[in-house]
Amino acid sequence: MSPVPPANDTLIRALLREPTPYTPVWLMRQAGRYLPEYMKTRARAGSFLALAKTPSLATEVTLQPLERFALDGAILFSDILNVPDAMGLGLYFAEGEGPRFERPGRDEASVARLAPPDPWAELRYVTDALAEIRRALAGRVPLIGFSGSPYTLACYMVEGGGSADFAIIKRMLYREPRLLHRILDVNARAVAAYLNAQIEAGAQAVMIFDTWGGSLSARAYEAFSLAYIARVLDALKREHAGERVPSIVYTKGGGLWLEAIAGAGCDALGLDWCASLGEARRRTVARVALQGNLDPAVLLATPEAVRAECAAVLADYGRGPGHVFNLGHGIVPSTPPENVKILVDAVHELSPAYHD
Amino acid sequence: MSPVPPANDTLIRALLREPTPYTPVWLMRQAGRYLPEYMKTRARAGSFLALAKTPSLATEVTLQPLERFALDGAILFSDILNVPDAMGLGLYFAEGEGPRFERPGRDEASVARLAPPDPWAELRYVTDALAEIRRALAGRVPLIGFSGSPYTLACYMVEGGGSADFAIIKRMLYREPRLLHRILDVNARAVAAYLNAQIEAGAQAVMIFDTWGGSLSARAYEAFSLAYIARVLDALKREHAGERVPSIVYTKGGGLWLEAIAGAGCDALGLDWCASLGEARRRTVARVALQGNLDPAVLLATPEAVRAECAAVLADYGRGPGHVFNLGHGIVPSTPPENVKILVDAVHELSPAYHD
Numbered sequence: 001m002s003p004v005p006p007a008n009d010t011l012i013r014a015l016l017r018e019p020t021p022y023t024p025v026w027l028m029r030q031a032g033r034y035l036p037e038y039m040k041t042r043a044r045a046g047s048f049l050a051l052a053k054t055p056s057l058a059t060e061v062t063l064q065p066l067e068r069f070a071l072d073g074a075i076l077f078s079d080i081l082n083v084p085d086a087m088g089l090g091l092y093f094a095e096g097e098g099p100r101f102e103r104p105g106r107d108e109a110s111v112a113r114l115a116p117p118d119p120w121a122e123l124r125y126v127t128d129a130l131a132e133i134r135r136a137l138a139g140r141v142p143l144i145g146f147s148g149s150p151y152t153l154a155c156y157m158v159e160g161g162g163s164a165d166f167a168i169i170k171r172m173l174y175r176e177p178r179l180l181h182r183i184l185d186v187n188a189r190a191v192a193a194y195l196n197a198q199i200e201a202g203a204q205a206v207m208i209f210d211t212w213g214g215s216l217s218a219r220a221y222e223a224f225s226l227a228y229i230a231r232v233l234d235a236l237k238r239e240h241a242g243e244r245v246p247s248i249v250y251t252k253g254g255g256l257w258l259e260a261i262a263g264a265g266c267d268a269l270g271l272d273w274c275a276s277l278g279e280a281r282r283r284t285v286a287r288v289a290l291q292g293n294l295d296p297a298v299l300l301a302t303p304e305a306v307r308a309e310c311a312a313v314l315a316d317y318g319r320g321p322g323h324v325f326n327l328g329h330g331i332v333p334s335t336p337p338e339n340v341k342i343l344v345d346a347v348h349e350l351s352p353a354y355h356d
Numbered sequence: 357m358s359p360v361p362p363a364n365d366t367l368i369r370a371l372l373r374e375p376t377p378y379t380p381v382w383l384m385r386q387a388g389r390y391l392p393e394y395m396k397t398r399a400r401a402g403s404f405l406a407l408a409k410t411p412s413l414a415t416e417v418t419l420q421p422l423e424r425f426a427l428d429g430a431i432l433f434s435d436i437l438n439v440p441d442a443m444g445l446g447l448y449f450a451e452g453e454g455p456r457f458e459r460p461g462r463d464e465a466s467v468a469r470l471a472p473p474d475p476w477a478e479l480r481y482v483t484d485a486l487a488e489i490r491r492a493l494a495g496r497v498p499l500i501g502f503s504g505s506p507y508t509l510a511c512y513m514v515e516g517g518g519s520a521d522f523a524i525i526k527r528m529l530y531r532e533p534r535l536l537h538r539i540l541d542v543n544a545r546a547v548a549a550y551l552n553a554q555i556e557a558g559a560q561a562v563m564i565f566d567t568w569g570g571s572l573s574a575r576a577y578e579a580f581s582l583a584y585i586a587r588v589l590d591a592l593k594r595e596h597a598g599e600r601v602p603s604i605v606y607t608k609g610g611g612l613w614l615e616a617i618a619g620a621g622c623d624a625l626g627l628d629w630c631a632s633l634g635e636a637r638r639r640t641v642a643r644v645a646l647q648g649n650l651d652p653a654v655l656l657a658t659p660e661a662v663r664a665e666c667a668a669v670l671a672d673y674g675r676g677p678g679h680v681f682n683l684g685h686g687i688v689p690s691t692p693p694e695n696v697k698i699l700v701d702a703v704h705e706l707s708p709a710y711h712d
Binding site for chain 2 (some may be wrong): 083112123165166167170171173175176214218219221253255256273274275276278279288296297298300301302305309312328332334
């Protein structure tokens with residue numbers, strides 16, 4: 001990997017709240033099922049997991065959206081659940097059901113067996129992919145690494161898969177909080193080691209996806225999700241190869257708790273589409289950059305609606321540095337790729353008016 | 357129905373922010389699958405819909421939880437979707453799938469056919485049930501009526517059922533907003549007429565369930581959900597038989613928008629468990645009562661945890677009138693009924709300390 005900063009480092013500068021000539025844009029799940037070329041590579045790989053675990057194929061799909069759209073960042077193609085998978089829980093995808101674990105960890109004995117994996121061994125396919133993507137990017141745009149948050153990983157580890165009400169993990173949270181804290185302690189150490197390995201392997205920014213923290217009460221969120229995100233942030237490398245490595249925390253449904261999340265030690269907050277960027281900016285008063293927050297469903301609309309909603313998001317944030325344009329959640333699979341181009345171009349065309 | 361106020365009108369007074377000696381409590385889905393006696397009545401009815409549509413059986417299950425627990429209110433047993441069902445969309449329940457409509461309304465022609473039903477005809481089973489429940493209650497506690505919000509009804513009407521991403525209705529929202537506004541206009545008139553009929557039939561408070569408003573962006577929420585809730589509230593009877601009839605608006609995931617919802621003309625806000633009651637109280641500064649907001653998952657825990665979390669919710673609201681204790685969402689089916697008793701008793705035991 002190169003110690004030279006990327007030719008286009010607008011994303012990194014915006015995440016650090018430094019002035020930029022325009023608002024950089026990348027999109028959650030920008031490499032994914034809405035792209036026909038992704039579907040072809042995935043078919044060649046045979047499965048989502050085979051795709052994520054083969055560095056050359058992960059590299060290929062990571063780069064695909066950059067060929068079509070003028071995106072200001074690349075994000076590693078991988079899964080948020082590979083840390084518990086590397087702990088031996090056996091990640092698999094049931095057709096039409098989302099991720100599941102063969103061996104959920106719910107009792108004393110199975111929790112006692114949990115240990116942080118060595119990212120350079122069990123997660124070597126990730127560090128190898130990052131190194132390969134960095135070489136292929138050759139400094140075009142920065143590369144973002146990521147992981148699920150300790151609590152979000154625990155949701156899948158304890159429930160054994162997704163859930164509508166998270167009754168199993170919440171039962172543990174309120175009945176056996178110490179058991180859940182033990183899982184979260186392992187997860188926090190594992191995620192910190194994993195993200196640090198990603199940084200050494202080539203990630204120039206890292207994002208923590210707290211997809212399910214928003215299912216908690218305010219008090220439980222602080223104790224069981226945010227406290228462990230803060231521990232990960234504390235342990236993260238802040239610089240690598242002479243460059244700052246910004247961190248982004250995204251809690252879906254966390255709009256009520258932005259002040260607390262901004263105080264956890266991250267450089268930027270990812271926002272879902274329920275929060276107003278302008279209000280979030282007032283509430284966090286220049287402590288963090290803000291990333292977001294167009295409703296991904298807007299990309300299902302007409303080109304005119306895409307441009308109008310893009311303009312509304314830029315206006316909501318307002319003038320000045322510290323905004324990274326993104327969706328409030330991942331791209332919906334039925335999104336027409338043409339609309340993604342319209343959005344990315346609209347951000348670049350309309351945003352200079354908000355910068356000096 | 358009786359013009360005499362109920363013997364226990366603590367709930368009504370708390371909803372109107374009048375002083376009460378303790379905090380009244382009722383629970384969303386207090387009549388439901390966690391009660392063995394409910395399962396028996398439902399088995400006798402043959403199906404959920406037959407149960408909801410037979411006034412004597414709806415009365416029976418509405419009263420069941422009052423026999424076990426010292427609840428301060430009864431809520432009509434019914435479905436939030438019976439208004440669109442009465443419009444002819446054909447509500448049914450696919451096993452393990454939740455509610456669905458046989459004939460979703462997505463195009464110009466089917467939307468043009470939508471019209472508010474006559475609640476005294478097509479929804480007669482509801483007005484009959486309310487009258488029967490009022491007679492059976494004989495003034496013990498107040499009876500709450502309810503409906504889904506115009507936008508929440510539209511979600512099911514357009515999607516044809518539940519959805520993870522609401523891609524179909526949001527596509528309409530951003531591509532054909534006028535078509536969606538037409539549906540919402542019919543729904544607002546229908547919900548207002550339905551709730552007014554419920555009030556005339558015996559409901560002493562009414563609640564609007566905006567289960568899916570929280571899936572919208574802040575701007576879309578105001579334009580497509582809150583604006584129509586406000587129209588319903590404008591058209592609602594505020595008094596009946598010489599008594600005030602308070603209104604409650606509950607937007608799941610709406611914690612960011614409490615100021616706006618409080619300004620829509622309701623007497624009380626229902627809060628999910630993500631919001632802090634104390635913070636919500638500061639943000640709405642005595643304009644509305646607050647109802648909530650224990651995480652229903654707490655009822656899966658130990659009796660000690662139930663009491664501790666109950667105490668925390670009471671402390672979070674703090675001293676003074678205007679709090680109605682409730683869950684932040686419906687009771688989870690796997691809840692042990694003993695824990696519900698512990699909760700209801702704990703509210704009555706611990707709350708007088710917060711009242712003069």
